[in-house]
Amino acid sequence: MSARSLPLLSLVLFCLSCASTVDRVGDEQATQIEAEMGLVKDAALVAYVNEIGNKLAPASSRPDGPWSFAIVDTVEPNAFALPGGHVWVSRGLLALVNTEDELAGVIGHEMGHVTADHARKRIGVAVLTAPITIATGLAGFATSLISPSVGGLLAGSGKLLSEGLVMAPRSRAQEYQADQIGQTLAAASGYDPMALSHFLHVLDREEELMRGKRRRASFLDTHPPSADRVARTRARATSLTRAPASPIAASRRDMLLRLDGMVVGEDPAQGVIDENRFLHPDLDLILEFPAKWQVRNTPQAVGAISPKKDALISLQVVGQKTSVEEVLAAFEREGSELQFERIPKGARTRAEGRGRSAEMAILDHKGDVYAIVGQANAAAVSEMVAGFETTVFSFRRLRPHEREGIRQSRLRVRDAEAGETPAALVERTGSSWSAEALAVANGVELDARFSAGQPVKVAMPEPYLGR
Numbered sequence: 001m002s003a004r005s006l007p008l009l010s011l012v013l014f015c016l017s018c019a020s021t022v023d024r025v026g027d028e029q030a031t032q033i034e035a036e037m038g039l040v041k042d043a044a045l046v047a048y049v050n051e052i053g054n055k056l057a058p059a060s061s062r063p064d065g066p067w068s069f070a071i072v073d074t075v076e077p078n079a080f081a082l083p084g085g086h087v088w089v090s091r092g093l094l095a096l097v098n099t100e101d102e103l104a105g106v107i108g109h110e111m112g113h114v115t116a117d118h119a120r121k122r123i124g125v126a127v128l129t130a131p132i133t134i135a136t137g138l139a140g141f142a143t144s145l146i147s148p149s150v151g152g153l154l155a156g157s158g159k160l161l162s163e164g165l166v167m168a169p170r171s172r173a174q175e176y177q178a179d180q181i182g183q184t185l186a187a188a189s190g191y192d193p194m195a196l197s198h199f200l201h202v203l204d205r206e207e208e209l210m211r212g213k214r215r216r217a218s219f220l221d222t223h224p225p226s227a228d229r230v231a232r233t234r235a236r237a238t239s240l241t242r243a244p245a246s247p248i249a250a251s252r253r254d255m256l257l258r259l260d261g262m263v264v265g266e267d268p269a270q271g272v273i274d275e276n277r278f279l280h281p282d283l284d285l286i287l288e289f290p291a292k293w294q295v296r297n298t299p300q301a302v303g304a305i306s307p308k309k310d311a312l313i314s315l316q317v318v319g320q321k322t323s324v325e326e327v328l329a330a331f332e333r334e335g336s337e338l339q340f341e342r343i344p345k346g347a348r349t350r351a352e353g354r355g356r357s358a359e360m361a362i363l364d365h366k367g368d369v370y371a372i373v374g375q376a377n378a379a380a381v382s383e384m385v386a387g388f389e390t391t392v393f394s395f396r397r398l399r400p401h402e403r404e405g406i407r408q409s410r411l412r413v414r415d416a417e418a419g420e421t422p423a424a425l426v427e428r429t430g431s432s433w434s435a436e437a438l439a440v441a442n443g444v445e446l447d448a449r450f451s452a453g454q455p456v457k458v459a460m461p462e463p464y465l466g467r
Contacts, residue, residue, distance in 0.1 A: 001270065001271050001278075001280060001283075001297055001298065001299065001300065001301055001302040001315070001316065001317075027084045027086070029082050030068070030082055030084065030086040033072075033082070033088070034070065034072070035299060035300065036298045036299065036300065037072045037073065037074055037298065037299070038072065038073035038074075038270060038298075038299040039070055039071060039072060039073055040070075040071035040072070040073050040091050040262070042071075042261075042262065044258065045071065045094075045258060045259070045262065046070065046071055048248065048249075048258050049069050049070070049071055049089060049103070049107070050069045051248050052069075052100065052103055052104050052107055052248060053067055053069035053087060053107050053111070054067070054069075055104075055189050055190075055245075055248065056104060056107060056108050056111060056185045056186070056189050057111070058189075059184070059185045059188035059189050060111055060115055060181075060185055061115045062085065062114075062115060065085055066084070066085050067085040067087065067111070068084075068085060068086050068087070069087050069088075069089075069107065070086075070087075070088050071088065071089055071090065071091055071094065072088045072089075072090050072091070073090075073091060073267060073270065074090045074091065074092055075090075075091075075092045075264075075265060075266060076090060076092045077090060077092040077093035077095070077096050077203060077206060078090045078092065078093055079093055079106050079107070079109070079110050080110065081110040081111070081113045081114045082114075083114065083117075085114055086114075087107060087110045087111060087114070088110075089103070089106060089107065089110075091262055091263065091264070092264075093106065094259055094262065095259070095262065095264050095411055095441060095457070095459075096199075096202050096203065096206060096440070096441055096443075097199070097255075097259075098202075098252065098256075098442060098443045098457075099192075099195060099252060099255065100191070100247045100248060100249050100255050101186065101191045101192040101195035101247070102195045102196070102198060102199040102202075104185075104186045104189065104191040104195070105182055105183065105186050105191065105193070105195045105196030105199060106182075106196070106199060107182075108181065108182030108183065108184075108185035108186045108189075108191075108196075109178045109179060109181075109182035109196065110178070110182075111181070111182065111185060112177065112178035112179070112180070112181030112182045112185070113174065113178045115181060116174070116177050116178065116181060118174045118177075118178065172229070175229060176229065176232060179196065179229065179232065179233050179236070180236065182196060183196055183233060183236055183237060183240060184240065187237075187240040187241060187242045187243065188243055189243065189245060190242060190243045190244065190245025190246065190247070191242070191245075191247070192237075192242060193236065193237040193240045193242065194233075194234065194237035194238075196233050196237075197230055197233040197234045197237060198443070200229075200230055200233070201230070202440060202443050205440045206440050206441075209436055209437060209440055252455065253413070253455040256413045256455050256457060257413055257455075259411050259413075259457070260411060260412055260413050261410055261411065261412070262410065262411045263408060263409070263410055263411075264409050264410065264411050264459045265408070265409045265432070265459065266408075267408065268280075268281050268282075268406050268407075268408050268464040269282060269467045270297060270299065271283075271297055271302060272406055273295050273297060273302075276288055276289045276290065276291050276292075276293065276295060276304065277289075278295065278297070278302050278315070279398060279402060279406060281398065281403055281406050281464055281466060282466055282467060283365075283366075283368075284366060284397050284398050284403075285365060285370075285395065285396070285397060285398065286394070286395075286396060286397070286398050286402060287315060287372075287391055287394045287395040287396075288390060288391060288394035289303075289304035289313060289387065289390075289391055290304060290306070290313070290383075290386070290387030290390060290391070292307055293305060293306055293307065293313070293387065294307075300316055301314045301315060301316035302314065302315050302316070303315065304387075304391075306376075306380060306383060306384070306387075308380065310376060310377045310379060310380040311374070311375065311376035311377070311380040311381075311383060311384040311387070312373075312374070312375045312376070312384075313372065313373070313374045313375075313384065313387055313388055313391050314372070314373050315370060315371070315372050315373075315391075315395075316370065316371060317368060317369070317370055318362065318368075318369040318370060318371045319368065319369045320367075320368045321367055321368065322368070322369050323364060323369065324345075324346045324347055324362050324363070324364050324369055326369075327362050327369050328340060328347060328362065338351065340362075343361065343392075345363045345364050345365070345395075346361055346362045346363035346364055346369075347361070347362050348360060348361040348362070348392070355377065355378045356375065356376065356377055356378065357375070357376055357378070357381045357384070357385075358373065358374065358375045358376075359373070359374040359375075359384070359385060359388045360372070360373045360374075361373075361388075361392045363392075363395060365395070365397075366397070370395070372388070372391055372392050372395065374387065374388035374391070406464050407461050407462065407463060407464055408461070408462055408463075408464045409432045409433075409459040409460060409461050409462070410459070410460055410462060411457055411458075411459060411460075412457075412458050412459075412460045413455050413456070413457060413458075414429055414455075414456055414458050415452075415453045415454065415455060415456070416450030416451065416452070416453070416454045416455075416456045417450070417452060418450075418451060418452035419449045419450070420449065420450045421435075421446075421447065421448065421449055421450075422435040422436075422438045422439040422442070422444065422446060422448065423435035423446075425438065425450070425456060425458065426438055426458075429458050429460065430460070430461070431458040431459050431460060432459045432460065432461040433458065433459040437459075438456075438457070438458060438459075441457050441459075442456055442457055
């Protein structure tokens, strides 16, 4: 959850036969996705990704675009695209890239999904056939039952599970086709088409390293790998002619230095998830969700989803530089029939109907107003209410030791010493990556030995000083 609340656009039903309408929906979804997931704001890094995308575009079937390239602020290594030429890579993916050729291969692959209309076909099917999820269904219920507006009170909670539209796995045939297009674009633009195969291997190693850890969808979840696929990309690379063209980054060191300073791992500026606790140093708050619930964080809201996905508790900003009294007055002006009872720091209410229940607490916090909303289907009401009580009464300011314990890691480029192994480099630099993670991030084996002066990516822990 960021320190500011962003508006979200609604999904518009459309005619599948009308390409321009589908592109318009892609544009609307792009705005929504960027609001929900957040964007990396490093102007130089964003410009670099755009340079690569724009270098590939002339060789595509839509050389005049429009194309847009951006970096989503997520830990997981991923890339995805939507109709209208919208392509994203994550900062988690950038942390694993070791050559410009690899990044060009990934961006070209996603451009392939766009030019082959894969994104258009999937967004159409998703709109027409997707079932109502717990997040959108319950939030929609609570929005209509509790309040139609009040600053988009429940917008963020309704999007905590919305990644499915662009994150669902594609078919093997679509992956093969996107690989073919991406490698062809890369070669025609002067990049090594074999780099995509190399990077798929790095992603496979990273996936294995993270196995069993709680995380959102990564590239290999949404782009299923296969031995046959890797073999195809390798064979295809040997048949493609690489155009004579210079890379944008003059060397691997130059490319890595463009990543220097990028946040790796969780970004405290968006808040920190510690098991079932959520801590936000910039907003100076902490709260505790029910144990064993899955905690999700977006720029608009943070929330926890019950194990059976039949209940949701979320927190988001209602208004900045306002008061509980002003928010309650807004409810009254809307003609709301809800009855609020006062509680420490705010007020709370309950609404029921259509087999669902919602609880809401409006709370003052350092001159801003927050809403904690609990929603559940009929069978999960008691579980939600118990968890809601815990969450509401755990909401408070950070204590000094809690704030001091929040740190961040940034990607830094360090020169290796002759014969140094990943483990030795971790020990010498104090990297927050394990030796295994450092080896994967640098595309080397765990027993590799670096040469003197070889630039190596490390993750360096630093105090979080706020944004």
